[in-house]
Amino acid sequence: MGRGDGKGRVVSADDADDTGTRILHVDMDAFYASVEVLDDPSLAGTPLIVGGIEGRGVVSSASYEARRYGVRSAMSVQVALRLCPNAVVVPPHFDRYAALSRQVMAIFHDITPLVEPLSIDEAFLDVSGARRLWGSPGQVARMLRARVRAETGLVCSVGVAATKHVAKIASTRCKPDGLLIVSEPDTAAFLAALPVAALWGVGPKAAEALEGRGIRRVADILASPRHVLERVLGPAGGERVWQLAHGIDPREVETERIEKSIGHEETFRHDIADAGTLRSELRRLSDRVAARLRDGGMQAGTVALKLRYADFTTLSRAATLPEPTDVGQRIGDVAIGLFEAIELAQPVRLIGVRAEKLRSAGGLLALWDDDAEWRRVDAALDGARERFGGGAVTRASILGPRRDVNALPTNPRLPRHE
DNA sequence: TCTGGGGTCCTGCTTCTT
Protein backbone atom coordinates (compact mmCIF):
# COMPACT_ATOMS: atom_id res chain seq x y z
CA MET A 1 0.00 0.00 0.00
CA GLY A 2 1.88 3.10 1.19
CA ARG A 3 4.01 4.54 3.92
CA GLY A 4 4.18 7.89 5.68
CA ASP A 5 6.83 10.31 4.51
CA GLY A 6 7.06 12.20 7.82
CA LYS A 7 5.01 15.14 6.44
CA GLY A 8 1.57 13.68 7.09
CA ARG A 9 1.08 12.20 3.65
CA VAL A 10 1.28 8.59 2.51
CA VAL A 11 3.03 7.57 -0.70
CA SER A 12 3.70 4.28 -2.46
CA ALA A 13 7.10 2.73 -2.96
CA ASP A 14 8.37 2.23 -6.52
CA ASP A 15 7.57 -1.48 -6.38
CA ALA A 16 4.11 -1.07 -4.80
CA ASP A 17 1.60 -3.83 -5.48
CA ASP A 18 -1.20 -2.70 -7.84
CA THR A 19 -3.08 -6.00 -7.97
CA GLY A 20 -6.74 -5.58 -8.90
CA THR A 21 -6.53 -1.84 -9.59
CA ARG A 22 -7.70 -0.07 -12.73
CA ILE A 23 -8.96 3.39 -11.67
CA LEU A 24 -6.73 6.45 -11.41
CA HIS A 25 -7.82 9.62 -9.68
CA VAL A 26 -5.62 12.51 -10.76
CA ASP A 27 -5.75 15.72 -8.78
CA MET A 28 -3.67 18.81 -9.60
CA ASP A 29 -1.92 20.18 -6.52
CA ALA A 30 -3.04 23.69 -5.43
CA PHE A 31 -4.01 24.16 -9.07
CA TYR A 32 -4.81 27.89 -9.31
CA ALA A 33 -1.90 28.85 -7.06
CA SER A 34 0.48 26.62 -9.03
CA VAL A 35 -0.59 28.20 -12.33
CA GLU A 36 0.04 31.66 -10.88
CA VAL A 37 3.55 30.58 -9.85
CA LEU A 38 4.10 29.08 -13.30
CA ASP A 39 3.25 32.42 -14.88
CA ASP A 40 5.17 34.49 -12.34
CA PRO A 41 8.11 32.48 -10.96
CA SER A 42 8.95 35.29 -8.53
CA LEU A 43 5.97 34.01 -6.48
CA ALA A 44 7.62 30.61 -5.97
CA GLY A 45 8.13 29.80 -2.31
CA THR A 46 5.89 32.62 -1.05
CA PRO A 47 2.59 32.07 0.77
CA LEU A 48 0.16 32.69 -2.08
CA ILE A 49 -3.60 33.08 -1.99
CA VAL A 50 -5.79 33.10 -5.10
CA GLY A 51 -9.11 34.71 -4.32
CA GLY A 52 -11.29 37.79 -4.29
CA ILE A 53 -9.08 40.72 -3.44
CA GLU A 54 -11.74 43.00 -2.08
CA GLY A 55 -14.86 42.93 0.05
CA ARG A 56 -16.34 39.47 0.46
CA GLY A 57 -13.84 37.39 -1.43
CA VAL A 58 -12.93 33.88 -0.36
CA VAL A 59 -9.85 31.76 -0.93
CA SER A 60 -10.16 29.76 -4.14
CA SER A 61 -6.72 28.19 -3.81
CA ALA A 62 -3.71 28.57 -1.53
CA SER A 63 -0.11 27.51 -2.01
CA TYR A 64 1.24 24.93 0.42
CA GLU A 65 3.35 27.70 1.99
CA ALA A 66 0.11 29.55 2.88
CA ARG A 67 -1.59 26.35 4.05
CA ARG A 68 1.09 25.95 6.69
CA TYR A 69 -0.47 29.00 8.39
CA GLY A 70 -3.90 27.39 8.40
CA VAL A 71 -5.16 29.03 5.21
CA ARG A 72 -7.80 26.83 3.53
CA SER A 73 -10.06 26.99 0.47
CA ALA A 74 -13.44 28.71 0.98
CA MET A 75 -12.09 30.71 3.91
CA SER A 76 -12.69 34.45 3.64
CA VAL A 77 -9.61 36.28 2.38
CA GLN A 78 -9.82 38.62 5.35
CA VAL A 79 -9.50 35.72 7.78
CA ALA A 80 -6.76 34.14 5.67
CA LEU A 81 -4.73 37.35 5.82
CA ARG A 82 -5.14 37.48 9.58
CA LEU A 83 -3.66 33.97 9.75
CA CYS A 84 -0.92 34.72 7.24
CA PRO A 85 -0.35 38.50 7.04
CA ASN A 86 2.59 38.23 4.65
CA ALA A 87 0.64 36.22 2.05
CA VAL A 88 0.44 37.56 -1.49
CA VAL A 89 -3.16 37.69 -2.75
CA VAL A 90 -3.82 37.52 -6.48
CA PRO A 91 -7.19 37.54 -8.27
CA PRO A 92 -8.13 34.36 -10.16
CA HIS A 93 -7.48 34.09 -13.92
CA PHE A 94 -10.03 31.46 -14.91
CA ASP A 95 -9.32 31.56 -18.63
CA ARG A 96 -5.69 30.69 -17.97
CA TYR A 97 -6.66 27.84 -15.62
CA ALA A 98 -9.10 26.50 -18.21
CA ALA A 99 -6.39 26.52 -20.89
CA LEU A 100 -3.99 24.54 -18.71
CA SER A 101 -6.79 22.22 -17.68
CA ARG A 102 -7.42 21.42 -21.35
CA GLN A 103 -3.72 20.70 -21.78
CA VAL A 104 -3.70 18.30 -18.81
CA MET A 105 -6.92 16.59 -19.91
CA ALA A 106 -5.39 16.09 -23.37
CA ILE A 107 -2.54 14.15 -21.76
CA PHE A 108 -5.11 11.95 -19.97
CA HIS A 109 -6.94 11.32 -23.25
CA ASP A 110 -3.66 10.42 -24.87
CA ILE A 111 -3.40 7.56 -22.37
CA THR A 112 -7.01 6.33 -22.35
CA PRO A 113 -10.32 7.45 -23.86
CA LEU A 114 -12.00 6.57 -20.55
CA VAL A 115 -11.57 9.93 -18.83
CA GLU A 116 -14.19 11.45 -16.52
CA PRO A 117 -13.35 15.07 -15.66
CA LEU A 118 -14.72 15.92 -12.20
CA SER A 119 -13.75 19.55 -12.19
CA ILE A 120 -11.21 21.87 -13.76
CA ASP A 121 -8.33 20.18 -11.90
CA GLU A 122 -9.19 16.53 -11.39
CA ALA A 123 -10.37 13.48 -13.27
CA PHE A 124 -10.91 9.74 -13.06
CA LEU A 125 -9.23 7.50 -15.62
CA ASP A 126 -10.03 3.85 -16.29
CA VAL A 127 -6.74 2.37 -17.51
CA SER A 128 -7.84 -1.26 -17.70
CA GLY A 129 -7.56 -1.15 -21.48
CA ALA A 130 -4.20 0.63 -21.52
CA ARG A 131 -2.15 -2.23 -20.04
CA ARG A 132 -0.67 -3.52 -23.31
CA LEU A 133 0.31 -0.06 -24.46
CA TRP A 134 1.45 1.60 -21.25
CA GLY A 135 1.79 -1.11 -18.59
CA SER A 136 0.09 -1.77 -15.27
CA PRO A 137 -2.03 0.93 -13.54
CA GLY A 138 0.91 1.76 -11.26
CA GLN A 139 3.22 2.21 -14.24
CA VAL A 140 0.62 4.31 -16.05
CA ALA A 141 0.26 6.55 -12.99
CA ARG A 142 4.03 7.16 -12.78
CA MET A 143 4.25 7.89 -16.49
CA LEU A 144 1.25 10.23 -16.32
CA ARG A 145 2.73 12.22 -13.43
CA ALA A 146 6.00 12.59 -15.27
CA ARG A 147 4.27 13.72 -18.46
CA VAL A 148 2.11 16.30 -16.70
CA ARG A 149 5.18 17.76 -15.04
CA ALA A 150 7.28 17.76 -18.22
CA GLU A 151 4.61 19.11 -20.55
CA THR A 152 2.89 21.68 -18.31
CA GLY A 153 5.31 22.41 -15.47
CA LEU A 154 2.54 21.51 -13.02
CA VAL A 155 2.49 18.87 -10.31
CA CYS A 156 -0.32 16.39 -9.66
CA SER A 157 -1.09 13.64 -7.20
CA VAL A 158 -2.53 10.30 -8.26
CA GLY A 159 -4.51 7.68 -6.38
CA VAL A 160 -4.69 4.19 -7.90
CA ALA A 161 -7.30 1.67 -6.74
CA ALA A 162 -9.96 -0.80 -7.79
CA THR A 163 -12.77 1.74 -7.35
CA LYS A 164 -13.33 5.44 -7.89
CA HIS A 165 -14.01 6.07 -4.24
CA VAL A 166 -10.80 4.50 -2.97
CA ALA A 167 -8.73 6.11 -5.76
CA LYS A 168 -10.11 9.50 -4.77
CA ILE A 169 -9.24 9.00 -1.11
CA ALA A 170 -5.79 7.74 -2.08
CA SER A 171 -4.96 10.86 -4.11
CA THR A 172 -6.02 13.04 -1.19
CA ARG A 173 -3.82 11.08 1.21
CA CYS A 174 -0.70 11.41 -0.95
CA LYS A 175 -0.88 15.16 -1.65
CA PRO A 176 1.15 17.05 -2.63
CA ASP A 177 3.15 15.56 -5.48
CA GLY A 178 2.47 11.99 -4.48
CA LEU A 179 1.35 8.61 -5.75
CA LEU A 180 -0.58 6.15 -3.62
CA ILE A 181 -1.57 2.73 -4.88
CA VAL A 182 -4.13 0.75 -2.89
CA SER A 183 -4.28 -2.79 -4.20
CA GLU A 184 -7.54 -4.67 -4.02
CA PRO A 185 -6.34 -6.98 -1.19
CA ASP A 186 -5.21 -3.93 0.84
CA THR A 187 -8.44 -1.97 0.39
CA ALA A 188 -10.26 -3.10 3.54
CA ALA A 189 -7.31 -2.31 5.83
CA PHE A 190 -6.74 1.03 4.08
CA LEU A 191 -10.35 2.10 4.59
CA ALA A 192 -10.74 0.80 8.14
CA ALA A 193 -8.16 3.19 9.58
CA LEU A 194 -9.67 6.35 8.03
CA PRO A 195 -11.82 8.88 9.89
CA VAL A 196 -15.47 8.79 8.78
CA ALA A 197 -15.13 12.25 7.24
CA ALA A 198 -12.75 10.78 4.66
CA LEU A 199 -15.69 8.97 3.02
CA TRP A 200 -17.32 10.61 0.04
CA GLY A 201 -20.54 12.33 1.08
CA VAL A 202 -19.65 12.58 4.76
CA GLY A 203 -19.19 16.27 5.44
CA PRO A 204 -18.97 18.14 8.75
CA LYS A 205 -22.65 17.63 9.67
CA ALA A 206 -22.76 13.92 8.92
CA ALA A 207 -19.39 13.37 10.63
CA GLU A 208 -20.64 15.15 13.74
CA ALA A 209 -23.81 13.06 13.78
CA LEU A 210 -21.81 9.85 13.44
CA GLU A 211 -19.24 10.85 16.03
CA GLY A 212 -22.10 11.62 18.40
CA ARG A 213 -22.85 7.90 18.29
CA GLY A 214 -19.24 6.92 18.82
CA ILE A 215 -18.66 6.20 15.13
CA ARG A 216 -15.34 7.93 14.45
CA ARG A 217 -13.47 5.67 12.05
CA VAL A 218 -14.50 3.57 9.08
CA ALA A 219 -13.79 0.51 11.25
CA ASP A 220 -16.59 1.72 13.56
CA ILE A 221 -18.96 1.83 10.59
CA LEU A 222 -18.10 -1.77 9.78
CA ALA A 223 -19.06 -2.70 13.34
CA SER A 224 -22.35 -0.75 13.22
CA PRO A 225 -25.68 -2.20 12.08
CA ARG A 226 -26.89 -0.68 8.84
CA HIS A 227 -30.11 0.59 10.43
CA VAL A 228 -28.08 2.78 12.81
CA LEU A 229 -26.38 4.46 9.84
CA GLU A 230 -29.72 4.89 8.08
CA ARG A 231 -31.20 6.51 11.17
CA VAL A 232 -28.32 8.98 11.39
CA LEU A 233 -27.84 9.73 7.67
CA GLY A 234 -31.21 8.89 6.14
CA PRO A 235 -31.96 5.81 4.02
CA ALA A 236 -29.94 6.84 0.97
CA GLY A 237 -27.01 8.33 2.89
CA GLY A 238 -26.82 5.41 5.29
CA GLU A 239 -26.85 2.86 2.50
CA ARG A 240 -24.20 4.76 0.54
CA VAL A 241 -21.84 5.15 3.50
CA TRP A 242 -22.27 1.49 4.46
CA GLN A 243 -21.33 0.44 0.92
CA LEU A 244 -18.35 2.79 0.65
CA ALA A 245 -17.03 1.68 4.05
CA HIS A 246 -17.16 -1.91 2.78
CA GLY A 247 -15.25 -0.96 -0.34
CA ILE A 248 -18.34 -1.37 -2.53
CA ASP A 249 -18.48 1.24 -5.31
CA PRO A 250 -19.80 -0.04 -8.65
CA ARG A 251 -19.68 3.38 -10.35
CA GLU A 252 -17.86 3.24 -13.67
CA VAL A 253 -15.78 6.02 -15.19
CA GLU A 254 -18.32 7.99 -17.24
CA THR A 255 -16.96 9.94 -20.16
CA GLU A 256 -20.20 11.71 -20.95
CA ARG A 257 -21.88 14.05 -18.54
CA ILE A 258 -25.39 15.45 -18.88
CA GLU A 259 -25.96 18.83 -17.29
CA LYS A 260 -29.00 18.95 -15.03
CA SER A 261 -29.08 22.63 -14.25
CA ILE A 262 -27.43 25.90 -15.25
CA GLY A 263 -27.36 28.89 -12.96
CA HIS A 264 -25.70 32.14 -12.01
CA GLU A 265 -25.62 33.92 -8.71
CA GLU A 266 -23.95 37.00 -7.34
CA THR A 267 -22.94 38.17 -3.91
CA PHE A 268 -23.03 41.95 -3.70
CA ARG A 269 -20.19 43.98 -2.25
CA HIS A 270 -22.80 45.65 -0.03
CA ASP A 271 -26.20 44.28 0.94
CA ILE A 272 -29.03 45.63 -1.20
CA ALA A 273 -32.50 46.52 0.05
CA ASP A 274 -33.78 48.26 -3.08
CA ALA A 275 -36.19 45.99 -4.97
CA GLY A 276 -35.60 47.80 -8.25
CA THR A 277 -31.87 47.12 -8.13
CA LEU A 278 -32.53 43.47 -7.30
CA ARG A 279 -34.95 43.15 -10.23
CA SER A 280 -32.26 44.56 -12.55
CA GLU A 281 -29.80 41.98 -11.22
CA LEU A 282 -32.32 39.21 -11.87
CA ARG A 283 -32.68 40.40 -15.47
CA ARG A 284 -28.92 40.38 -15.94
CA LEU A 285 -28.49 36.92 -14.39
CA SER A 286 -31.43 35.53 -16.38
CA ASP A 287 -29.88 36.76 -19.62
CA ARG A 288 -26.60 35.03 -18.74
CA VAL A 289 -28.43 31.78 -17.93
CA ALA A 290 -30.41 31.99 -21.17
CA ALA A 291 -27.26 32.58 -23.21
CA ARG A 292 -25.69 29.46 -21.74
CA LEU A 293 -28.85 27.46 -22.41
CA ARG A 294 -28.80 28.52 -26.06
CA ASP A 295 -25.08 27.74 -26.33
CA GLY A 296 -25.82 24.22 -25.13
CA GLY A 297 -28.97 23.82 -27.24
CA MET A 298 -31.02 23.44 -24.06
CA GLN A 299 -34.24 24.83 -22.63
CA ALA A 300 -35.31 25.27 -19.02
CA GLY A 301 -38.40 23.48 -17.73
CA THR A 302 -38.18 25.14 -14.33
CA VAL A 303 -36.79 28.46 -13.15
CA ALA A 304 -35.45 28.71 -9.60
CA LEU A 305 -34.66 31.81 -7.60
CA LYS A 306 -32.15 31.90 -4.77
CA LEU A 307 -31.97 34.74 -2.31
CA ARG A 308 -29.70 35.16 0.68
CA TYR A 309 -30.31 37.78 3.35
CA ALA A 310 -27.63 39.74 5.19
CA ASP A 311 -27.75 37.25 8.08
CA PHE A 312 -27.10 34.37 5.63
CA THR A 313 -30.65 33.03 5.80
CA THR A 314 -31.21 31.53 2.36
CA LEU A 315 -34.53 31.19 0.55
CA SER A 316 -35.30 29.35 -2.65
CA ARG A 317 -38.37 29.50 -4.85
CA ALA A 318 -39.06 27.61 -8.05
CA ALA A 319 -41.70 27.58 -10.76
CA THR A 320 -42.34 25.10 -13.53
CA LEU A 321 -42.90 26.75 -16.89
CA PRO A 322 -45.94 25.96 -19.05
CA GLU A 323 -43.47 25.60 -21.93
CA PRO A 324 -39.67 25.21 -21.73
CA THR A 325 -37.69 28.24 -22.80
CA ASP A 326 -34.21 29.55 -23.51
CA VAL A 327 -35.31 33.18 -23.73
CA GLY A 328 -33.77 35.54 -21.19
CA GLN A 329 -36.83 37.78 -21.07
CA ARG A 330 -39.09 34.82 -20.19
CA ILE A 331 -36.70 33.43 -17.56
CA GLY A 332 -36.34 36.92 -16.11
CA ASP A 333 -40.12 37.39 -15.97
CA VAL A 334 -40.51 34.17 -13.98
CA ALA A 335 -37.56 34.93 -11.68
CA ILE A 336 -38.96 38.40 -10.96
CA GLY A 337 -42.43 36.91 -10.38
CA LEU A 338 -40.94 34.57 -7.77
CA PHE A 339 -39.02 37.48 -6.26
CA GLU A 340 -42.14 39.69 -6.06
CA ALA A 341 -43.92 36.98 -4.05
CA ILE A 342 -41.30 37.25 -1.29
CA GLU A 343 -41.74 39.89 1.35
CA LEU A 344 -38.19 41.15 1.85
CA ALA A 345 -37.33 40.77 5.52
CA GLN A 346 -33.77 42.11 5.33
CA PRO A 347 -31.29 43.57 2.86
CA VAL A 348 -30.07 40.97 0.37
CA ARG A 349 -26.44 39.87 0.07
CA LEU A 350 -26.84 37.30 -2.74
CA ILE A 351 -29.30 36.67 -5.52
CA GLY A 352 -29.27 33.91 -8.12
CA VAL A 353 -31.21 32.38 -11.01
CA ARG A 354 -31.02 28.76 -12.04
CA ALA A 355 -32.54 26.87 -14.96
CA GLU A 356 -33.57 23.32 -14.02
CA LYS A 357 -35.33 20.35 -15.63
CA LEU A 358 -33.27 20.93 -18.73
CA ARG A 359 -34.20 19.44 -22.03
CA SER A 360 -32.95 19.64 -25.56
CA ALA A 361 -34.15 22.69 -27.48
CA GLY A 362 -34.55 20.67 -30.66
CA GLY A 363 -35.19 17.30 -29.10
CA LEU A 364 -38.04 15.86 -27.13
CA LEU A 365 -40.52 18.66 -27.68
CA ALA A 366 -39.83 18.94 -31.38
CA LEU A 367 -40.84 15.31 -31.75
CA TRP A 368 -44.36 15.68 -30.35
CA ASP A 369 -46.01 16.07 -33.71
CA ASP A 370 -43.93 13.57 -35.56
CA ASP A 371 -45.48 10.10 -35.36
CA ALA A 372 -42.69 8.47 -37.32
CA GLU A 373 -40.12 9.85 -34.89
CA TRP A 374 -42.17 8.61 -31.94
CA ARG A 375 -42.39 5.12 -33.40
CA ARG A 376 -38.61 5.07 -33.64
CA VAL A 377 -38.36 6.25 -30.04
CA ASP A 378 -40.83 3.62 -28.85
CA ALA A 379 -38.99 0.87 -30.68
CA ALA A 380 -35.81 1.98 -28.91
CA LEU A 381 -37.77 2.11 -25.66
CA ASP A 382 -38.85 -1.50 -25.95
CA GLY A 383 -35.28 -2.53 -26.64
CA ALA A 384 -34.00 -0.58 -23.67
CA ARG A 385 -36.59 -2.11 -21.32
CA GLU A 386 -35.45 -5.52 -22.40
CA ARG A 387 -31.82 -4.61 -21.87
CA PHE A 388 -32.20 -2.84 -18.54
CA GLY A 389 -35.32 -4.51 -17.17
CA GLY A 390 -38.49 -2.96 -15.77
CA GLY A 391 -40.72 -0.16 -16.84
CA ALA A 392 -38.65 2.63 -15.32
CA VAL A 393 -37.07 3.29 -18.71
CA THR A 394 -39.04 6.07 -20.37
CA ARG A 395 -38.96 8.04 -23.59
CA ALA A 396 -37.32 10.90 -21.71
CA SER A 397 -34.71 8.67 -20.12
CA ILE A 398 -33.77 7.38 -23.55
CA LEU A 399 -33.71 10.72 -25.30
CA GLY A 400 -32.29 12.78 -22.49
CA PRO A 401 -31.19 16.08 -23.96
CA ARG A 402 -30.25 14.35 -27.21
CA ARG A 403 -32.33 13.70 -30.22
CA ASP A 404 -30.45 10.78 -31.65
CA VAL A 405 -32.34 7.66 -30.65
CA ASN A 406 -29.86 5.50 -32.50
CA ALA A 407 -27.19 6.58 -30.06
CA LEU A 408 -28.73 4.79 -27.10
CA PRO A 409 -26.58 5.08 -24.00
CA THR A 410 -25.31 1.78 -22.68
CA ASN A 411 -26.21 2.85 -19.15
CA PRO A 412 -29.03 5.40 -19.24
CA ARG A 413 -29.52 7.52 -16.13
CA LEU A 414 -33.07 6.96 -15.07
CA PRO A 415 -35.05 9.86 -13.66
CA ARG A 416 -36.33 9.45 -10.11
CA HIS A 417 -39.93 9.87 -11.13
CA GLU A 418 -41.84 9.12 -14.35
C1' DT B 1 -14.32 35.14 11.86
C1' DC B 2 -16.78 35.28 7.89
C1' DT B 3 -18.60 32.67 4.90
C1' DG B 4 -17.91 32.75 -3.64
C1' DG B 5 -19.87 30.42 -7.38
C1' DG B 6 -20.90 26.42 -9.86
C1' DG B 7 -23.11 22.32 -9.25
C1' DT B 8 -25.62 17.43 -7.42
C1' DC B 9 -28.34 14.82 -4.43
C1' DC B 10 -31.50 13.90 -0.69
C1' DT B 11 -35.42 14.61 2.46
C1' DG B 12 -39.79 16.14 4.02
C1' DC B 13 -43.84 18.34 2.99
C1' DT B 14 -47.68 19.75 -0.06
C1' DT B 15 -50.39 19.45 -4.07
C1' DC B 16 -52.01 17.15 -8.06
C1' DT B 17 -53.63 13.13 -10.55
C1' DT B 18 -55.58 8.75 -11.10
Added chain:
DNA sequence: TCTGAAGAAGCAGGACCC
Protein backbone atom coordinates in the same frame (compact mmCIF):
# COMPACT_ATOMS: atom_id res chain seq x y z
C1' DT C 1 -70.62 12.82 -9.63
C1' DC C 2 -68.31 12.46 -5.33
C1' DT C 3 -64.69 10.73 -2.36
C1' DG C 4 -60.66 8.57 -0.23
C1' DA C 5 -56.22 6.35 -1.01
C1' DA C 6 -51.96 6.03 -3.13
C1' DG C 7 -48.48 7.42 -6.02
C1' DA C 8 -46.35 11.07 -8.72
C1' DA C 9 -44.79 15.51 -9.13
C1' DG C 10 -43.54 19.96 -7.42
C1' DC C 11 -41.35 22.68 -4.11
C1' DA C 12 -38.21 24.28 -0.27
C1' DG C 13 -34.32 23.65 2.32
C1' DG C 14 -30.03 21.67 3.48
C1' DA C 15 -25.68 19.02 3.01
C1' DC C 16 -22.05 18.21 0.25
C1' DC C 17 -18.35 18.62 -3.42
C1' DC C 18 -14.70 21.25 -6.04
